[in-house]
Amino acid sequence: MIPKVSILIPNYNHKPYLQQRLDTVFGQTFQDFEVILLDDASTDGSQEVLERYRNHPKVAHLIMNSNNSGSPFKQWQKGIDLAKGEYIWIAESDDYCELSFLESLLARMNKETGICYSQSIDVDESGKTLLNRIDYTKEFDPNIWKADFEISGLEFIEKYFIIKSVIPNASAVIFRRKLVHESIFRKELLKMKMCGDWFFWLQITLETNVGFLAKDLNYFRYHGKVSRNHTTLKKKKQRLIEEGITRSFFLKNYNLGNKSSEKYYYKKWFRLHQLSSILKPSFYKGKLFKTSIFTFINNFLFFKVRKYKSKL
Known part of the structure; x- marks a missing residue:
């Protein structure tokens, strides 16, 4: 059955x-x-x-x-x-x-x-x-x-x-x-x-x-081992990266979005800009790049917003 x-x-x-x-x-x-x-x-x-x-x-x-x-x-x-x-x-x-x-x-x-x-x-x-x-x-x-x-x-x-x-x-x-x-x-x-x-x-x-x-x-x-607990900087970065991938995929493939989405993108971009400005290059401890990954995400989202805005 x-x-x-x-x-x-x-x-x-x-x-x-x-x-x-x-x-x-x-x-x-x-x-x-x-x-x-x-x-x-x-x-x-x-x-x-x-x-x-x-x-x-x-x-x-x-x-x-x-x-x-x-x-x-x-x-x-x-x-x-x-x-x-x-x-x-x-x-x-x-x-x-x-x-x-x-x-x-x-x-x-x-x-x-x-x-x-x-x-x-x-x-x-x-x-x-x-x-x-x-x-x-x-x-x-x-x-x-x-x-x-x-x-x-x-x-x-x-x-x-x-x-x-x-x-x-x-x-x-x-x-x-x-x-x-x-x-x-x-x-x-x-x-x-x-x-x-x-x-x-x-x-x-x-x-x-x-x-x-x-x-x-x-x-x-909610508990100490939960994957959705975003208490560390590494997890916060991972969360923001995955959010960007998710929205980008659906906006690109399904032409979704509205004025509220545009407002959200600008808000997110501003928050990322603030985060990248306070991170020090020394945080990366010997890695090959000195620019914060947040700066990369900032630029990615900023151009996404500009591209999206032109379609509205």
Whole structure:
């Protein structure tokens, strides 16, 4: 019997949070699903937790890599290739959710809706609330995330998604498996460490409607090992580079963008200019170049803005 939903749980060194993740998956009020467990060569003993579920009736696959793949999105690709369900939920192993998550989101889906997601709460290691994501979108007027909505993918991208990643956590999303074509996992995506999910959502959003449920059903975990923690200069640089690659790809290939996007580019360029001006050449410690990589990105984005502006 083909399940309605395929739930992927890709794990890497999230043993402290893994049991809570598994409990909130297997305990869902909606039970027509299969689970695909993936471990990317964890070194923290996560495999011991996952092994206990090898023979669970809901577990269709348990795959443990002997070597780390180097990309969480290679794990996404592997899981999606194995999935049989009409819908896919990538339940990241350090997050958790309400037990009504699947039931609530599936109730919002219709034949035009290919992606649906809920509001998220950011929490720390112990589950203490850090941020309600309604504040993450407060710059938009109106802040459409204050209520449930459905919108065409193209409008969603042009008004909001090209400006910033307004689907901030994969764990909050269910989507139709048929939207994932082989070309989606292109080299740009598989090389990314921080913006790959944004790149992924942008590609599948183009082909469908997006639904949103304003209910707080997903808990987005922040902790010391999380890849989305941008506390170091190296990670901040990597994030900015990947943001530039993502916007550049979609503006070039799909002719997307509007006045809001233009304003955002100028704002980003100015911020990069400020950052590059305070970095010292000595930071690079013997590397062959003395110019800050931020300066390179500044120039790249500045010319992108000029080229884009000429088309408006």
